[in-house]
Amino acid sequence: QEQLVESGGGVVQPGGSLRLSCAASRFSFSMYNMHWVRQAPGKGLEWVAIISPDGSKRYYADSVKGRFTIFRENSKNTLFLEMNSLRTEDTAVYYCAKEKGYCSGDRCYYYGMDVWGQGTTVTVSS
Amino acid sequence: DIQLTQSPSSLSASVGDRVTIACRASQTIDKYLNWYQQKPGKPPKLLIYATSTLQNGVPSRFSGSGSGTDFALTISSLQPDDFATYYCQRSLSTPHTFGPGTKVDIK
Numbered sequence: 001q002e003q004l005v006e007s008g009g010g011v012v013q014p015g016g017s018l019r020l021s022c023a024a025s026r027f028s029f030s031m032y033n034m035h036w037v038r039q040a041p042g043k044g045l046e047w048v049a050i051i052s053p054d055g056s057k058r059y060y061a062d063s064v065k066g067r068f069t070i071f072r073e074n075s076k077n078t079l080f081l082e083m084n085s086l087r088t089e090d091t092a093v094y095y096c097a098k099e100k101g102y103c104s105g106d107r108c109y110y111y112g113m114d115v116w117g118q119g120t121t122v123t124v125s126s
Numbered sequence: 127d128i129q130l131t132q133s134p135s136s137l138s139a140s141v142g143d144r145v146t147i148a149c150r151a152s153q154t155i156d157k158y159l160n161w162y163q164q165k166p167g168k169p170p171k172l173l174i175y176a177t178s179t180l181q182n183g184v185p186s187r188f189s190g191s192g193s194g195t196d197f198a199l200t201i202s203s204l205q206p207d208d209f210a211t212y213y214c215q216r217s218l219s220t221p222h223t224f225g226p227g228t229k230v231d232i233k
Contacts, residue, residue: 035222037170037224044213044224044225044226044227045162045164045170045213045215045224045227046224047215047221047222047223047224050220050222059220059221061221062127062221095169095170097169100172100175101217110158110217110218110219110222111158111160111175111176111179111217112160112162112172112175112181112215112217113160113162113170113172113215114172114175114181116169116170116171117169118169119169
């Protein structure tokens with residue numbers, strides 16, 4: 001069964017940095033777009049970022065643009081989220097997720113996220 | 127950016143009830159609308175993608191419909207395992223926004 005396991009969460013002060021990791025197994029990681037999604041305590045889901053299979057294309061939510069970087073190492077089947085200039089409002093459970101859709105040439109078809117990790121908790125607090 | 131709204135924000139229902147949750151987009155999103163179920167402390171689970179296609183392993187009591195800007199998730203006969211929060215999500219282009227969620231609890 002396809003699996004994603006996040007790690008790297010913790011407590012950090014405002015303005016600090018953190019790097020999240022997501023280890024993929026039992027599927028061809030390098031073939032898929034991958035997402036980060038977060039959920040603040042008691043709140044709904046917020047899409048954070050997506051990266052193309054080869055890592056050449058990355059898109060971000062406005063709330064994290066310029067502060068967060070999504071990247072991947074396909075040789076290690078691992079997805080990352082580098083988070084800088086953290087704010088208290090970044091406190092959340094962070095999930096990595098596999099995109100069900102696919103890309104054909106320059107065109108991508110997105111059909112939602114069909115595999116999710118269990119999440120890693122990031123707390124930004126002084 | 128395209129925004130998604132869901133209605134109702136919460137509902138109380140009984141086992142066996144037919145339940146419909148609406149999702150409206152601020153602009154047309156073609157067929158690229160997906161539905162998730164989330165239970166407390168768990169990651170979301172994809173139920174339906176591309177408006178109406180059932181994800182593998184999801185019971186047939188779940189169905190999706192709609193087009194353009196108006197979409198719906200229907201549970202034909204609510205089961206005890208269905209009490210959860212449901213989210214719609216757009217995926218035509220970035221940002222892949224989620225709706226605010228609809229909580230379904232026991233009447």
